[in-house]
Amino acid sequence: MACPSWASANNPIKDELFWGVRGAGCHLNEEIVTVSDTRALEHSTILASRSETARGEWKAYEGRVTVRAIGSVAYKLALVAAGQADATFTLTPKSEWDIASGVALIIAAGGRVTDLNGGPIEFNRRDVKTPGFVASNGHLHAQLERMLPHRDQK
Numbered sequence: 705m706a707c708p709s710w711a712s713a714n715n716p717i718k719d720e721l722f723w724g725v726r727g728a729g730c731h732l733n734e735e736i737v738t739v740s741d742t743r744a745l746e747h748s749t750i751l752a753s754r755s756e757t758a759r760g761e762w763k764a765y766e767g768r769v770t771v772r773a774i775g776s777v778a779y780k781l782a783l784v785a786a787g788q789a790d791a792t793f794t795l796t797p798k799s800e801w802d803i804a805s806g807v808a809l810i811i812a813a814g815g816r817v818t819d820l821n822g823g824p825i826e827f828n829r830r831d832v833k834t835p836g837f838v839a840s841n842g843h844l845h846a847q848l849e850r851m852l853p854h855r856d857q858k
Contacts, residue, residue: 711808713782722782724812730785737786739815739841745769745851748790748844751780756796768851781806784839785813791840791848795820797833807839816842822849 712723722737724730730737742748749770752762757773765771772789774780780792781803807817807825817825817839825834838848 709808711805711812713778713805713809715779715782720782722786722809724785724809726808726812728812730809730813732786737813739785739810739813740787740790741843742790742841743843745844745847750848751783751789751792753777753780753794753796756794761795765851777802778806781817781839782809784815784841785809787813787841791838791844793836793838793848793852795836795852797835798837800825800827800829800832800834803834803837807837810839814842816840816845818845818849820852 709726710724712721714721721733722730745768749772750765751774752771754773754775756762757771762771774783777794777798783789784792785806804827810817817837819825819834820836820838825837838845838852840848
């Protein structure tokens with residue numbers, strides 16, 4: 705099954721409710737938001753996992769992009785949808801329930817999300833773990849895919 709047609713993510717500590725509907729856009733609280741317009745990888749801000757950063761998995765990208773560590777994968781995806789960062793990616797498996805809403809938010813906001821091979825993220829599969837993904841404003845997607853190590857999931 706494809707991505708859900710509507711989604712929401714909530715960060716109550718910051719009083720942020722991200723919500724979106726496919727074809728009707730993405731919102732942060734009552735404000736309509738879209739993905740960023742950043743087109744150059746060297747000017748981009750990429751959101752990273754705190755645990756992946758602590759393990760040194762993001763050292764290869766230092767100096768190529770600005771990396772900012774954020775804890776929740778759902779929150780990272782919501783921030784990309786709202787244009788507060790340009791992209792996020794992970795090379796480690798994530799459960800589909802952790803990313804489904806964020807994927808829908810990014811799509812509603814005009815961005816792009818793919819698996820590590822450039823294909824669509826599929827939901828409601830027997831294996832609920834997505835091996836990894838790339839999520840971006842769309843403009844940076846091809847550049848990010850070229851930057852990542854080649855991974856063949858098939």
